[in-house]
Structure formats: structure tokens, C-alpha cells
Amino acid sequence: MVVEQIACHCCDLVMELPEPDAGSRAHCPRCGHLVMYSTKNGYQKAAVFAVCGLWFLLLSLPFPFLAFQSQGREQQVSLIQSGADLIHLGFPELALLLFLFILFIPALLLGTYLVVLLPLGRGFVGRWMYPVVRFLFSLHPWGMAEVFLIGVLVSLVKIAGMADLVIGLSFWAYVLFSIFLILTITSVHQQQLWMELDRTSGICRIPVKASAGSALAQGLQSCHHCGLLHSVHDHHCRRCQGRLHPRVRSGLQKTWAYLLTACVLYLPANLYPIMHTRLFGSDDPSTILGGVVALWQHGSYPIAIVVFVASIVIPVAKMMAIIWLLLGVHLGYPHQPEVRTRMYRLTEFIGRWSMIDVFVVAVLVALVQLGGLISIQPGIATLAFAGVVVLTMLSAMNFDPRLIWDSLSQQEQHAVNCGQESLN
Ligand SMILES: [Zn+2]
Ligand SMILES: [Zn+2]
Numbered sequence: 001m002v003v004e005q006i007a008c009h010c011c012d013l014v015m016e017l018p019e020p021d022a023g024s025r026a027h028c029p030r031c032g033h034l035v036m037y038s039t040k041n042g043y044q045k046a047a048v049f050a051v052c053g054l055w056f057l058l059l060s061l062p063f064p065f066l067a068f069q070s071q072g073r074e075q076q077v078s079l080i081q082s083g084a085d086l087i088h089l090g091f092p093e094l095a096l097l098l099f100l101f102i103l104f105i106p107a108l109l110l111g112t113y114l115v116v117l118l119p120l121g122r123g124f125v126g127r128w129m130y131p132v133v134r135f136l137f138s139l140h141p142w143g144m145a146e147v148f149l150i151g152v153l154v155s156l157v158k159i160a161g162m163a164d165l166v167i168g169l170s171f172w173a174y175v176l177f178s179i180f181l182i183l184t185i186t187s188v189h190q191q192q193l194w195m196e197l198d199r200t201s202g203i204c205r206i207p208v209k210a211s212a213g214s215a216l217a218q219g220l221q222s223c224h225h226c227g228l229l230h231s232v233h234d235h236h237c238r239r240c241q242g243r244l245h246p247r248v249r250s251g252l253q254k255t256w257a258y259l260l261t262a263c264v265l266y267l268p269a270n271l272y273p274i275m276h277t278r279l280f281g282s283d284d285p286s287t288i289l290g291g292v293v294a295l296w297q298h299g300s301y302p303i304a305i306v307v308f309v310a311s312i313v314i315p316v317a318k319m320m321a322i323i324w325l326l327l328g329v330h331l332g333y334p335h336q337p338e339v340r341t342r343m344y345r346l347t348e349f350i351g352r353w354s355m356i357d358v359f360v361v362a363v364l365v366a367l368v369q370l371g372g373l374i375s376i377q378p379g380i381a382t383l384a385f386a387g388v389v390v391l392t393m394l395s396a397m398n399f400d401p402r403l404i405w406d407s408l409s410q411q412e413q414h415a416v417n418c419g420q421e422s423l424n
Helices: 042-059 079-088 092-121 129-142 145-159 169-187 190-201 251-271 288-297 301-330 337-367 381-398 402-423
Strands: 002-007 014-018 025-027 034-037 066-070 073-077 164-167 220-222 229-231 275-279 282-286 374-378
Touching: 002 190, 002 220, 002 229, 014 025, 014 034, 034 190, 042 092, 042 169, 042 190, 066 145, 066 337, 073 079, 073 337, 079 092, 079 337, 092 129, 092 145, 092 169, 092 190, 092 337, 092 381, 129 190, 129 337, 145 164, 145 169, 145 288, 145 301, 145 337, 251 288, 251 301, 251 381, 275 337, 282 288, 288 301, 301 337, 301 381, 301 402, 337 374, 337 381, 337 402
Parallel strands: none
Antiparallel strands: 002 014, 025 034, 066 073, 066 164, 220 229, 275 282, 275 374
16 A cells, blocks of 8 residues: 655655555665665654663763773763863863764754654644654764764773773763664654654645656655655645755755865864873874874774774765765766765765764863873864864765756656657
């Protein structure tokens, strides 16, 4: 039974979604994009996971997160205290980055899930829940709890040789919080949640007439948030009330603007030191690449590879991939649209992992402050590099992958029109 017609977010192909059965997955037949999956009792599970996640996040705040001991002196930090220490040391920007990406946004995500899932579980759906769900899914890329954890592990390896490290109770609570956050997010698929809201509220959407092929070629557009099909003349989505645009508005210009700014910032991010280690009064600045080389020389090969891939390979590959995608669209390159769409999805997925090095610096600066003995200060490259990561993420978000398929759709349309003319 066909429940809803949507257009693929990646290639604009109109397709019919069947009734979501537990364990079923629906892929776009043209570009392979996963358009929906459904899990058994997904809403109930996600609500329980979200409550557990928030509980462990609360537990991760008051207790020691890490302790650092050297020559009889000890520095102990909790998550809250590390933010306060960063502000006190004169690095409010780093404190703000930490607070936003590892505490505030993940907590807001879990809280918003509960605001929607608890009433939904009791069979209540209010009109206000639709914009809330829209907001919820726009938050997803910015919650970086698991990226932070990898950053903490890298930090531990970096200073393991300098002193004794003690992992505190809050660290384990934060690990459990990250696991529950991932479980919450993966329990409910966006498309399934939109359909469930309609089903519970009893709203029956009258489908727009659409046939197979590109939505835009048929004078249709799909909502960027909930996927509902509309005429290209509509301005607001009937379901989630989001603004409608056949394609991301000024998407190419915005993608170029964010990308070029990221490219400019990439130079100071790599040329200037990302942190300074002050050992017995002598200053040892290190760049991103210098940090990788030091890890390698100390024999921490896996961690050196992780940092090299996250901080050097991913940002460069991402910028080159976006340039390639943009040029393909500008030049109307019609070949390998599936490959380019896959590359786009990968670029969008991996972007946030480059934040590892920024978190490493934040953790080390908060943790290693033993006065004249040893202390770590952030370098000028830290903020530049955080800027590169955020700007490349915004750049990828503003690129509309359906543009890759548009030149193809025009050719298809042309072929159909030619066929009809020859029949006449
Ligand atoms: Zn598709
Ligand atoms: Zn919508």
C-alpha cells in the first residue's frame, strides 16, 4: 500500500513510500539515498534512550572528568569547571565552542526529542509539534558528543608520557551519554516521524498528482524538511510550515562564499601553531602537522593516523570535493551523477569529524595548567581551524545535490518531448 509520494532529497526523483514496517528500509532507486527506515517500537525506544542520555549528561557535569598528576602536583577538571577555566585563562571562544557543541546542542537535541516523543507516545499530536520536529532535525549535524570523546582520547595519548592521568567518573557518564544520544538519533528516522505525526493526528494528505521522474520537471517541489510534495507555486509547506524552494535559494553562491572563506582560513590554520606547550619555562609551539609528526615519533601510530585523517585529509578532501561538485553543476557535466551524489553525502557526513583537533586543544588547555611546571595554551590556529570546519559544513549544507541531476532531467525531458513530437 502506497502511503506517501515524496521526491528524493538527493536527486529529486518522485517515488512512492510504502507502509513503514518494522525493520524495513527504502532506498531511492536512482541515487541509492536512504529515504526512510523504520524500527520496531522506535518512538518508545527513542524516548527511553533520550531520558537515559539526559540523565547521564547530568551525571557527567559535577564529578571529575580527568585528572593530571605531575611531580606531586595534580590538576583535576570537571566539564563545567573546564569551561570556567578556559574563560578564566582568557579563551572564552574555546569555552563557547565546547559548551555549544558538546553540552548545549546535544542536551537540546535530547530534550526536543522528548518534547515530541512523549506526547506522540500517548497518541497526542499538536500543530506546534511540526515546527519543533523541523527544528530538531536541523540540530542534528551540530551535536558533536562522539567527536569530542575521540578528541579526549587523542588528548590522553598526547600527554600520557608527560604525567599520570586519572579518568574520572564524569568521563564514563559522558561515554554513556554519547551512546544513548546515538541510540536516540538512530531509533527514529525523520521521514517515519513525519508520517507518524500525520497518522496519529488523523490528517490525511491529499497527494499532488505526480508521476515517475524529476519533481521539478513536473512543476513540483518537495519540502526540504519533511519531503511533502507541493506545486512550485506554493511558498510554505502544508505539513511543517517550512519555507519552500524548488532548490536551495542562492545555494551555489552561498556554497562558494562559505568554501572560499574556509580556503582562506585554512592557511593560518595550518601555518600558525595550534597549541603551545610550556615546559619549565620554555615554549614549544606545534602546528597541526607538527602534532601528527610528534604522535608518530612517539609510536602512537593509530592516533597519529586518526588526527592526520581528521585534521588534514578530511578538510582538504572536503574542499576539493565541493569544488568538483560546484564545477560539475556550473559546466553542466552530465556524467556519473550517482558517484557525485555519493560523494556529496560522504562530504556532508564526515565534515564534523574534523573538529577533533579543536577539542584536543580545549581539553589539554583546561587540563594541563600546572603553573611554571607545565602548561598548555591554545595557538592562533585553533580558532582558524574551527572556522574552517564550521564553514565547510555550512558550505556542504548549502549545496543542493539535486542540481547534479537537473541537467540530466532536462535531457530526459528533451528526449520525452522529442519522442512525443515524432509520435504526433
Ligand atoms: Zn535519489
Ligand atoms: Zn515540510
